Amino acid sequence: xxxxxxxxxxxxxxxxxxxxxxxxxxxxxxxxxxxxxxxxxxxxxxxxxxxxxxxxxxxxxxxxxxxxxxxxxxxxxxxxxxxxxxxxxxxxxxxxxxxxxxxxxxxxxxxxxxxxxxxxxxxxxxxxxxxxxxxxxxxxxxxxxxxxxxxxxxxxxxxxxxxxxxxxxxxxxxxxxxxxxxxxxxxxxxxxxxxxxxxxxxxxxxxxxxxxxxxxxxxxxxxxxxxxxxxxxxxxxxxxxxxxxxxxxxxxxxxxxxxxxxxxxxxxxxxxxxxxxxxxxxxxxxxxxxxxxxxxxxxxxxxxxxxxxxxxxxxxxxxxxxxxxxxxxxxxxxxxxxxxxxxxxxxxxxxxxxxxx
Numbered sequence: 329x330x331x332x333x334x335x336x337x338x339x340x341x342x343x344x345x346x347x348x349x350x351x352x353x354x355x356x357x358x359x360x361x362x363x364x365x366x367x368x369x370x371x372x373x374x375x376x377x378x379x380x381x382x383x384x385x386x387x388x389x390x391x392x393x394x395x396x397x398x399x400x401x402x403x404x405x406x407x408x409x410x411x412x413x414x415x416x417x418x419x420x421x422x423x424x425x426x427x428x429x430x431x432x433x434x435x436x437x438x439x440x441x442x443x444x445x446x447x448x449x450x451x452x453x454x455x456x457x458x459x460x461x462x463x464x465x466x467x468x469x470x471x472x473x474x475x476x477x478x479x480x481x482x483x484x485x486x487x488x489x490x491x492x493x494x495x496x497x498x499x500x501x502x503x504x505x506x507x508x509x510x511x512x513x514x515x516x517x518x519x520x521x522x523x524x525x526x527x528x529x530x531x532x533x534x535x536x537x538x539x540x541x542x543x544x545x546x547x548x549x550x551x552x553x554x555x556x557x558x559x560x561x562x563x564x565x566x567x568x569x570x571x572x573x574x575x576x577x578x579x580x581x582x583x584x585x586x587x588x589x590x591x592x593x594x595x596x597x598x599x600x601x602x603x604x605x606x607x608x609x610x611x612x613x614x615x616x617x618x619x620x621x622x623x624x625x626x627x628x629x630x631x632x633x634x635x636x637x638x639x640x641x642x643x644x645x646x647x648x649x650x651x652x653x654x655x656x657x658x659x660x661x662x663x664x665x666x667x668x669x670x671x672x673x674x675x676x677x678x679x680x681x682x683x684x685x
Contacts, residue, residue, distance in 0.1 A: 342661075343658075350657050351392055354653060355392075361650065401435060402433065402435055403436055404431060405434060439452070443649055444650060451651050452655070454655075458639070465625055465634060466559070469563070470563065477567025478567065480496050481567065482572075482598075484497070485573075485576045496568060500568050501565070504565045508627060509628065511561055512555070512558045515554050516532070516554060520532075529553060532633030533548060533632070534635040536548075574608075575602060578602045578605050584597060611671060626642055637656055641656050644656070
């Protein structure tokens with residue numbers, strides 16, 4: 329219970345800090361939010377109406393309080409004030425906790441506001457449509473990189489200072505050095521253009537596509553291959569090196585020599601003792617890479633035309649769609665926090681000496 333309360337408080341403090349930084353960072357950008365929402369052809373009267381409706385005419389700190397109120401699961405709403413904090417069943421799934429005079433205290437889903445550029449579309453809808461594609465891409469990429477990095481690291485450690493070990497280290501260094509966007513361009517050009525007749529892979533494409541008649545949506549898993557491979561290059565390099573170094577260190581420990589002296593075979597010692605105790609730094613690496621893939625897939629998704637959250641971030645940057653940018657950053661930050669909690673639990677399972685406190 330102490331661990332749960334401690335983690336919950338840490339999550340709240342971290343999220344509060346992220347929300348605060350994100351809000352003030354994006355609100356110091358030049359430009360009028362009302363003008364961005366309406367476009368350049370709207371008159372001053374309409375702009376003033378939008379400013380009043382969404383609270384853009386208020387001081388920045390008041391707008392910040394409105395934003396916190398929108399994001400908070402427990403919110404205060406005023407029945408007679410026209411601002412973005414008004415209770416609206418289209419914005420929220422809510423349950424009224426208590427109502428006093430003209431003030432409602434409600435339990436609701438967080439509201440990330442509306443897109444400036446996509447009129448009438450809520451940010452939560454945009455994230456809901458794009459985040460699953462990014463998770464699918466990141467998950468497939470981390471599975472590939474984990475499998476390859478894990479076994480390359482093991483065989484490299486068991487064949488230390490051989491040609492195989494040197495080859496793995498060379499390609500690991502190369503993989504960590506090459507930027508993902510450059511790898512994406514090279515892979516798309518070679519496998520999607522030059523070798524297209526042999527690979528049947530496309531230079532661009534997303535998970536869901538319209539059929540040839542434009543009447544229904546189909547899943548095209550083939551489009552997942554190139555972006556997941558590109559996104560997994562750097563994690564493979566890092567994981568293989570981490571696994572190699574960790575396993576070499578564990579194999580030099582006294583308890584490994586004791587296990588050999590008891591007559592256990594090399595296979596049993598490595599499988600039951602060495603590998604398990606080598607996993608902690610690898611788990612840390614995996615957690616960090618999975619979370620960073622959600623943020624780092626931006627250019628990979630854009631180059632391959634993958635309709636995920638990363639591509640949406642680039643599009644929003646180009647159009648200064650601030651609510652979408654803020655919502656995307658907060659979503660990624662929340663996923664980071666969840667992954668870190670999950671890693672703490674995994675640590676306690678792999679190593680009994682690590683306690684949840």
